[in-house]
Every structure is written in structure tokens, then in C-alpha cells.
Amino acid sequence: MSGHTFQNKAIRWIDERMPIFTVMQHSAIDYPTPKNLNYWWNFGSLALFVLVIMLMTGIFLAMSYTPHVDYAFTSVERIMRDVNYGWLLRYLHMNGASMFFIVVYIHIFRGLYYGSYKAPRELLWWLGIVILLVMMATAFMGYVLPWGQMSFWGATVITNLFSAIPLVGEDIVTWLWGGFSVDNPTLNRFFALHYLLPFVLVAVVFLHLWALHTTKSGNPLGIDVKGPQDTIPFHPYYTIKDLFGVGVFLLFYLFFVFYAPNFFGEPDNYIPANPLVTPPHIVPEWYFLPFYAILRAVPDKLGGVVLMFGSILILFALPWLDRSRVRSARFRPIYKQVFWLFLIDCIVLGYIGAKPPEGAFITIGRIATAYYFAHFLIVMPLLGRLEKPRPVPQSISAPVLKPAAATAQMEKV
Amino acid sequence: MADTASHAHGAPGQGETRRDFLLYATTAVGAVGTAIALWPFIHSMNPAADVLALSSTEVDLSPIAEGQSITVTWRGKPVFIRHRTAREIEEARAADASGLPDPQKDEDRVQKAEWLVLVGVCTHLGCIPLGQKTSEPKGDYNGWFCPCHGSHYDTSGRIRKGPAPANLVVPEYTFLDDNRVRIG
Ligand code: HEM
Ligand code: FES
Numbered sequence: 001m002s003g004h005t006f007q008n009k010a011i012r013w014i015d016e017r018m019p020i021f022t023v024m025q026h027s028a029i030d031y032p033t034p035k036n037l038n039y040w041w042n043f044g045s046l047a048l049f050v051l052v053i054m055l056m057t058g059i060f061l062a063m064s065y066t067p068h069v070d071y072a073f074t075s076v077e078r079i080m081r082d083v084n085y086g087w088l089l090r091y092l093h094m095n096g097a098s099m100f101f102i103v104v105y106i107h108i109f110r111g112l113y114y115g116s117y118k119a120p121r122e123l124l125w126w127l128g129i130v131i132l133l134v135m136m137a138t139a140f141m142g143y144v145l146p147w148g149q150m151s152f153w154g155a156t157v158i159t160n161l162f163s164a165i166p167l168v169g170e171d172i173v174t175w176l177w178g179g180f181s182v183d184n185p186t187l188n189r190f191f192a193l194h195y196l197l198p199f200v201l202v203a204v205v206f207l208h209l210w211a212l213h214t215t216k217s218g219n220p221l222g223i224d225v226k227g228p229q230d231t232i233p234f235h236p237y238y239t240i241k242d243l244f245g246v247g248v249f250l251l252f253y254l255f256f257v258f259y260a261p262n263f264f265g266e267p268d269n270y271i272p273a274n275p276l277v278t279p280p281h282i283v284p285e286w287y288f289l290p291f292y293a294i295l296r297a298v299p300d301k302l303g304g305v306v307l308m309f310g311s312i313l314i315l316f317a318l319p320w321l322d323r324s325r326v327r328s329a330r331f332r333p334i335y336k337q338v339f340w341l342f343l344i345d346c347i348v349l350g351y352i353g354a355k356p357p358e359g360a361f362i363t364i365g366r367i368a369t370a371y372y373f374a375h376f377l378i379v380m381p382l383l384g385r386l387e388k389p390r391p392v393p394q395s396i397s398a399p400v401l402k403p404a405a406a407t408a409q410m411e412k413v
Numbered sequence: 414m415a416d417t418a419s420h421a422h423g424a425p426g427q428g429e430t431r432r433d434f435l436l437y438a439t440t441a442v443g444a445v446g447t448a449i450a451l452w453p454f455i456h457s458m459n460p461a462a463d464v465l466a467l468s469s470t471e472v473d474l475s476p477i478a479e480g481q482s483i484t485v486t487w488r489g490k491p492v493f494i495r496h497r498t499a500r501e502i503e504e505a506r507a508a509d510a511s512g513l514p515d516p517q518k519d520e521d522r523v524q525k526a527e528w529l530v531l532v533g534v535c536t537h538l539g540c541i542p543l544g545q546k547t548s549e550p551k552g553d554y555n556g557w558f559c560p561c562h563g564s565h566y567d568t569s570g571r572i573r574k575g576p577a578p579a580n581l582v583v584p585e586y587t588f589l590d591d592n593r594v595r596i597g
Contacts, residue, residue, distance in 0.1 A: 060454050064461070082462040085453035 027213050032231035033238050034219035036396050040114075041217065042245035043107040048205065049246055050100045055198055057093040058142075061086075065145065067191035069184045072147035073272045091261040097139050098264040099253050101287035104132065108315075113339055115327030116218050122319040124211040129315050131204050136288070138197040141190040143285060148269030153282045155182045155190070161295075164305040181275060222328025223392050230396040281356060289353030290346050296357045297369035307369065314376050321376055323384030331390040335383050342375045469597030471589070474528065482545045484533060487596045491533035491541055492584060493557075494594075497568065502526050504555060505569035515580045519569040522583050530596065531570040532584050535559040537577035542566060557581070 004022045006012045015021045064083045066075040079086035108128070111117055117125035144155045159176050163169040178185030216225065225231055232238075256263055264286060268279045284292050294311050298304035314321075329336040345368050352365040393399050470487040472494060477483055482495040497505075505519040523529055535542050537559065543549040544557035544566075552558030552565035554573045559566075564575030571580040586596045 056454065060457050063458065078461070078463060082464075084456040084459055084461060086457055086461070088453050089457055 027209075027234075028239075029233065029235040031213065031234035032225070032228070033217055033234050034225055034230060034396055035232045035237075036219050036221060037217065037238070037241075038220050039245065040106070040110040040220075042242055043103050043110060044212075045242040046103045046245055046249050047100065047107055049249070050096055050103055051198070051201060051205065053092060054096050054100060055202075057089045057096060058195075058198065060089050061093055062195060065191075067145065067188050069147060069187055069273070072145060072187060076146045088257070091257045095253065095256045095261060095264060097142065097285075098256075098287065099249075100135065101139070103249075104135065105287075108132070109343060112342070113329045114218060114220060115222055115322070115324075115329070117315075117318045118322065118327050119319065120215045121211075121218065124208060124215060125318065126316055127204060127208040127211055129312065131201060131208060133312065134197055134201050134204060138194060138201065139285065139287070141194040141197070143269075144187065144190045145194060146269060147187065147273045149271045149273055149277075149279050150266045150269040150282065152182060152273035152275065153278055154284060155186065157282065158284075159186075161305050161308075164302040166302065183275075218327065219396060220328060220330065221393060221396060222326060222331070223396065226395040226397075283354055286350070286354070289351075290349035291353070293349040293353035293365050294369045294372065296353075297362075297365045307373075311372060314373070318376070318380075321380045323381060324387065324389065326389040326392060328392075331392050332383070332387055333390065334387045338375065338379050338383070342372075345371045345375065469595055471593060471595045473593055475592045479527070484545055485596070487532075487584065492596055493529070493531045493533040493545060493570075493581075495529040495531075497527050497529055501555070501568040505567060505571075508567065508569075508571075514572050515578070517569075517571060517580055519571075522569050522571075522580070524586070524588065528594070529568075529570060530583060530586050530594070532582040533557075534582070535561065535564055535577055536572065536579040536581065537562055537564055537575070542581070 004015070004025045006015060006021060011021050061079060064075065064079050064086060066072060076090070079090050081087075083089075111125065111128070140154070140158060144151045159173055159182065162172045162176060165172060174180065176186070177183065178189060219225075266283065266285075271279075283289070291308050291311060295304045295308040298307050324332060324335065326332055329339055348364065348368045349372065352361055352368060355361045357365070468488055470485055470492070472483075472485050474494070474496075477494065477496045479496050480498045482493055484491045484493055486492070495501075502519070508519075510516050510518045519526075533541050533545070538561065540559050540561035542552075542557035542559040542564070544551040550558045550560075552574075554565050554567035556568045556570060556573075557566040558564070559575065559577065562576050564577035565573050566577075566581055567573050569580075570583070572578070584596050586594050588594050
């Protein structure tokens with residue numbers, strides 16, 4: 001990384017001693033980015049934007065929140081009624097969690113479609129999965145904090161998952177609770193961890209970006225950058241495009257915040273936690289529903305838990321499961337279709353996760369679960385061998401610079 | 414790409430360009446928008462509605478004998494209520510108000526001469542002055558003495574000696590009847 005020469009003397013003075021401005025110049029301004037990125041590449045920066053909003057609103061909420069079983073619920077109600085703009089902070093935070101998952105799920109499916117997990121971006125992909133896991137833990141513990149009925153029973157059910165572990169399961173659950181049921185010690189530690197984990201997230205996101213800037217962004221064609229003619233500087237081209245994305249995203253996000261703030265929530269969570277009464281129908285937050293469906297698809301306690309965690313952990317193995325040398329689904333006629341089948345399967349799982357486990361829902365849930373794993377363990381490895389990919393363009397610029405020859409090929413794509 | 418860029422910039426040497434204008438306009442809107450978005454965060458740290466609702470306290474004065482003081486809490490702060498003796502009133506009125514560090518007449522600090530109501534927070538750096546109990550030092554002027562950095566207040570709660578810059582604050586209060594006062 002050759003040092004950049006800055007005009008401003010103060011900046012130069014600092015930069016010679018710690019090249020922070022050189023790093024910023026390289027990674028946020030000059031950073032060579034493929035010139036053919038489409039809007040699906042906006043979701044990474046959007047996720048970062050949401051993370052910042054979650055941190056900001058969370059820290060300010062924490063200033064008015066009390067992590068004690070006797071006060072948690074009322075302190076949240078006080079935030080809603082008495083704290084200046086408390087309702088806004090809380091609705092931004094609540095809906096922000098949903099937005100975070102929407103954005104990150106799109107980000108992940110973008111990766112699945114364009115083969116972003118393939119060499120040389122495996123580490124980048126794995127760091128992304130770590131982010132997903134930390135996010136899930138954070139969201140789960142955050143949901144417990146308002147200490148409503150769903151908070152309490154969600155915490156009870158999810159922590160009890162660990163009791164499925166043979167031999168030590170019960171001890172682990174007691175350890176997680178700090179007692180013999182979900183109670184004040186549990187709430188206290190969940191608050192501490194809910195405050196901590198987002199900062200862990202910041203650190204892992206930093207590593208994610210480091211890996212990204214080492215391998216550079218992929219692109220919709222899935223081919224390597226061949227030279228400077230294939231890239232444009234990040235600033236102003238992608239800064240402005242990302243900013244535009246943030247604008248559109250804010251319209252979507254703020255629509256919910258201002259007009260349907262409880263759309264993603266459960267009314268039962270406005271009933272204070274009662275350890276003696278379970279609500280008739282407990283469901284997790286929508287972003288956990290597909291995994292919840294997988295958990296319930298298995299009629300065996302340990303089996304369900306293993307499969308549920310397995311459904312996320314299997315993503316780690318993708319670089320080995322998908323042996324196709326072509327990254328982008330654009331040039332993979334069959335994978336392109338099974339991708340959509342897989343997406344539909346995930347939505348079906350989400351739907352089943354929200355339904356009571358009875359009748360046809362059980363059967364559908366089991367089929368969808370089987371297909372989920374079949375997609376990764378059977379379809380992907382087979383396609384890698386059997387599918388005949390279409391020819392990929394020579395370079396990113398080729399179809400543009402030599403229209404006659406290359407566009408004909410592109411057209412079909 | 415280089416082509417498009419220079420094209421959008423307009424003819425060279427034209428000075429201000431459309432692109433400059435868009436850049437400044439975007440930056441300005443962004444800056445104002447961010448500032449407005451920050452306000453709810455900052456304002457959420459100001460006193461909340463329930464805190465503001467606690468802003469008055471009623472006190473029954475009948476049990477306070479002449480020469481006695483009580484301390485009540487108002488907005489989380491101590492308020493001194495002193496049933497002054499004739500001598501204390503006389504001392505307070507005798508002082509030449511114009512010669513004090515924070516000139517103010519005793520008449521302007523009380524509604525009824527025998528009842529002195531003060532926020533019991535030293536105007537220096539916020540300690541609570543001594544002098545409420547008979548066992549405590551009252552300072553050189555027979556009022557209150559702040560142990561933190563040695564401020565002396567007189568029987569009207571005015572600063573007479575020491576680092577504090579101002580007299581003890583007289584809160585807003587109203588007599589509901591002869592024996593009851595509402596602070597705030
Ligand atoms: C990193 C991403 C984060 C996610 C996904 C997340 C998720 C959540 C969720 C789902 C809730 C429950 C909302 C409700 O029903 O009211 C919640 C509540 C809460 N979160 Fe977070 N959170 C994040 C970051 C943070 C941070 C950084 C802090 C503070 C340092 C924080 C502090 C709080 C507090 C105090 C509550 C309880 C108040 C309330 O219920 O509104 N959160 N969080
Ligand atoms: S705080 Fe009272 S003298 Fe300094």
C-alpha cells in the first residue's frame with residue numbers, strides 16, 4: 001500500500017505516523033470496484049447502515065431501560081410514553097431488527113445466486129455466517145428485554161433447546177438461566193450480552209470488510225476483474241449508488257416505523273411476563289420461523305435441535321458442496337432454477353413455522369425440511385458435475401467495448 | 414468512464430458546473446437531515462414527562478417550631494425550610510445588601526419574613542451546606558457552612574465568604590394557606 005500524498009499538512013502529519021488516511025483513501029475512495037455491480041450489491045452497505053442505527057437507538061434506549069423483572073416491562077412502557085421521543089427510538093430499534101434480517105437475508109441470497117462463496121471468497125463467506133449467528137443471538141436476547149409474555153416464553157423455549165444435549169443438557173440450561181427457571185439473573189445477563197454482542201458484531205464486520213477488500217467484490221457475471229478497464233473507483237460511483245440505496249431503504253423502513261410499528265411484532269408481548277401462564281400459541285420473531293419449522297419437523301428432541309443448528313452450519317460447507325467452476329447463476333441454466341426453488345422452500349418453511357404443528361402443516365414442514373437439506377447435500381454437488389454451464393464473457397468490459405461480438409452472447413443470458 | 418465524467422462536468426473552464434451544484438445541494442440536505450435525525454436522540458436524554466410531573470412538593474409547616482429547620486426533597490434536591498427567629502431576621506435585614514458578593518435584600522428573598530425557603534445546594538460546586546441541625550456548624554454568619562470548599566451563608570442564605578459565586582437559590586413556592594406551602 002503506497003502512501004498517498006495529502007495536500008493538508010495536518011492530515012499528512014498524522015498519516016506519516018499512522019496511515020489511517022491512506023487506508024481510508026484506498027478502501028473507501030480509490031477502491032477499485034467492478035463497474036457492472038447491480039443493485040443486489042447495495043445490501044452489504046445497507047446492513048452496515050442498519051447496524052449503526054441499531055447501535056445508536058440501542059445505546060439511547062439502554063439509558064432508560066431497567067433490566068430487572070419487576071421494572072423491565074414498565075421501563076419499556078415509560079420509554080413509550082414519557083421519555084422524549086422514546087417511542088421513536090424504540091420503534092426504530094424494534095423495526096430495525098426486522099430490517100436488519102431482511103437486508104442480511106437478501107445479502108445472503110445474493111451470495112447464493114452469484115456464487116459469492118466460491119474461491120477466493122470462502123473466508124469472507126464464513127465471516128458472514130458468523131455475523132448471522134451473532135445477529136441471531138443478539139436479536140433473541142433483545143427480544144427478551146421488554147419482559148412481555150413472548151419475551152419470557154421465547155426465552156424459556158429457546159434456552160430449553162440446550163437441554164436436548166445428552167448428559168450435560170440440564171446443567172447447561174441451569175447455567176444459562178443462573179437459576180431453575182428464566183428469571184431475574186437470566187434477564188440481567190441477557191441485557192449485558194445484548195449490549196456486548198453488537199460490538200462483537202462490529203468487530204466481525206470489520207474482518208468481513210477486510211476480507212472483502214483483499215479479494216475485492218465479485219460481480220453479476222461472476223468472472224474475475226481483468227484489469228483497470230473493468231473497474232471504477234468506489235467514490236463517487238458507488239458512494240452515490242449506496243446512498244441512493246439508503247434513501248430507498250429509509251422509505252421502506254420508516255413506513256413501518258411511522259405507520260405500522262407493530263407489524264412485525266406479537267401483540268402478546270404487550271402483556272407482562274407471567275411465569276405461570278404460557279400463551280396459547282408461541283411463535284418466534286418472523287426471522288426465526290424457517291429454523292423453528294425445521295426444529296419442529298423432527299419428532300425427536302435432540303434430532304430437531306441438531307437439524308436446526310445444522311441448517312445454518314451447513315452454509316459453512318458451501319464452498320465444497322458446490323463444485324461448479326462457474327460462479328454466477330446467469331451462466332448456470334439449471335442452478336438458476338433450483339435457486340428459486342430453494343428460495344420458495346425457505347418461504348414455505350417460514351410459513352409453516354408460524355402455523356401450529358398439526359395436520360398437513362406437519363407433513364409440509366417435513367417435506368420442506370427434507371428439501372432444504374437435499375438442496376445443499378444432493379442437488380448442489382450433483383449440479384456441479386452434471387450441469388453444462390453457458391459460456392461466460394471474456395471480461396467485464398468485453399460485451400461493452402466490443403458490442404458486435406460479445407453482446408450477441410450476452411443477450412441470451 | 415473518464416469520458417462520461419468529463420462530459421458531465423460541462424465544458425472545461427466554465428467555472429461552476431451542474432455537478433458542483435448537485436454535490437453542494439446533496440451535502441447540504443444530507444447535513445440538515447442528519448442534524449434533524451439526531452435531535453430525538455439528544456432530546457431523549459432530557460427530563461422525561463414523568464420526571465417533569467414530579468416537579469412540585471407540598472409541605473406542612475405546622476410542626477416546625479421557631480428556630481427549627483427541615484429538609485424536604487424537591488426534584489431530587491434538598492430544600493431547606495427555616496422557621497427563622499426574630500434575631501435571625503434582624504441579622505439578615507441589618508446587613509448592607511449592596512456590599513455583598515451577590516447583592517440582594519432579605520425582603521426580596523422571602524414571602525413571609527419568618528419562613529426562609531432555599532434550595533440547599535451550594536452554588537459553588539453542588540455540595541449540601543451544613544447548618545440544618547443544631548449540632549452542625551453554621552458558619553461565620555450563623556446561616557449555613559459548606560464543608561466542601563468553605564462557603565459561608567448568612568441567615569438569608571446569601572453568600573458572605575468563600576468561593577461560591579451566588580446566594581442559595583430561592584425556589585418558586587406558594588403558600589396554600591398559613592400552614593402549607595407548595596414548592597415548584
Ligand atoms: C446489533 C443488532 C441488534 C439487534 C438485532 C437488536 C435486536 C433487538 C430486539 C429484537 C429487541 C426487542 C424489541 C422490542 O420488542 O421492544 C431489542 C431490544 C433492546 N435492545 Fe437491541 N438489538 C441490537 C442492538 C442493540 C444495541 C447495540 C443496544 C445497546 C447497546 C441494544 C439495546 C436494546 C435495549 C435496551 C432493548 C430493550 C428496549 C426495548 O424493548 O425497546 N440493542 N433489541
Ligand atoms: S461546593 Fe460548597 S464550597 Fe465548593
